[in-house]
Amino acid sequence: MDINEKVRVRFAPSPTGALHIGGAHTALFNWLWARHTGGTFILRIEDTDRERSTAEYERTIMDGMKWMGLDWDEGPDVGGAYGPYRQTERMKEYTDTANYLVDQGKAYKEGDAVIFKVPRGEQVTFQDVIYGDISVASEKASMNTDGSIKDIVMIKSDGRPTYNYAAVADDHAMNITTVIRGEDHIANTPKQILIYRALGWTPPQFAHLPMILGGDKKKLSKRHRATSVFEYSGMGYLPEAIFNFLALLGWTPGGDIEIFDRDLAVNKFELSKVTKKPAVFDMKKLDFVNQEHLKAMRPDDRRKAIEPFWRELGLSPGSFAPKYLEDSLALMGGRGKTTKELAEFSDYFLEFGPVKSRYTAEEVTPKERETLNKFFASAFAEFGPDIWDARGLEAFAREWCEKNGASLKEIAMPMRFALSGRRVSPGVFEIASILGREECMKRLSHYGFVR
């Protein structure tokens, strides 16, 4: 690669499934490198597997990338000077080039297929940006399981190109300067370099990314619970958190920074600093990263992220003032790892229904009830709607308890249950303040805490 040449990288998924974590990781690193260098990020669809590829999956992959905030400069939908960007639309080029190699005597036909003849006695060496020098004898670049040399299929009997050949043809045609892909492709690289050589083309630079492993230390695959980015979005993970977390798998911005946004990542990203060791996908850390992003979010963004999950619970955030919902959420503080959890934890701000289904006040003894009645009678007498606020309420409660020989807990816990239906919640007086005097009256009366 010419040092002055503008970086051109590509993400080349095959549309045979949704965008999974591994693919998202690869796409992310390609994107980071393009954005960091001011280069071009290309999306190419490798749809030569006619049985498994669908337009639906192609769309899903694009949606997944958009969800993560990975935009591309050239691709099947946006076009570009090196199109088309779908392999099924580049068939002529593949056959022409393969035929050229046949004419040169470097490949041969076998029925409708075209097979590349693996040369002997050559050394294939390349300098991986991440792994360093990798070298293998040409005879060993493509082998059968028994170790014998295996020629490389370029065009299949159905007329379509194979991955190893199409990738070469396209990366060359699209002027890709750096091929950034998973480490599982490291073994394919020598085969591809052999094809570049036969064609007289200069190979691009290669950068292989460490694999992402499941808890069993095996390459992450469908067997490992959620693998598509949309499953994570459905579980309540924020795109910026997935972005952040995935970037941390094999790379760090340095300076002990672990929580960051896209801009910082773009700014600091360095391909040569990516680690070689495969990384285990740790959900616990993802939870942490997600929680940090949740905490750092602007109130209205947080509200918008949570609204879909409220709706999923059958609640109607649309019937409340945004400010009310945002204040409620602000109260949740650091509680909740995901938007989904936050929606669940805050359901009582939107409706009394969930509270009633969770709490019946069965265990409250007559004596406890009497104390509660006395307390709330004076509290409601003391605080009108205009001065119904957390601070005042709390101070009043503390004073009242002291005077009446009760513990704050005796008041706070039943009150918490009556207002939220939960044993665990933010401060009760703050909840009361947000809910408002009238709503509190309603809920407390329902349980007979107020007469």
Added chain:
RNA sequence: GGUCCCAUCGUCUAGCGGCCAAGGACAUCGCCCUUUCAAGGCGGCGGCACGGGUUCGAAUCCCGUUGGGACCGCCA
């Protein structure tokens, strides 16, 4: 089986010959805060796989061993 790759706390990592009796983060444990739970603060536990070299000096360089992974489809 063959080829290639990898190797720092359970996990993600910093470290690129002396600043390391190895730093940070997650997880975990304990304490503080406290109306509950989080959050926050403080602290604990925990690692350079092993063996040889090279060097005045090695987590850092070399070799070997062991362990792990990827690939070996007319799938990509």
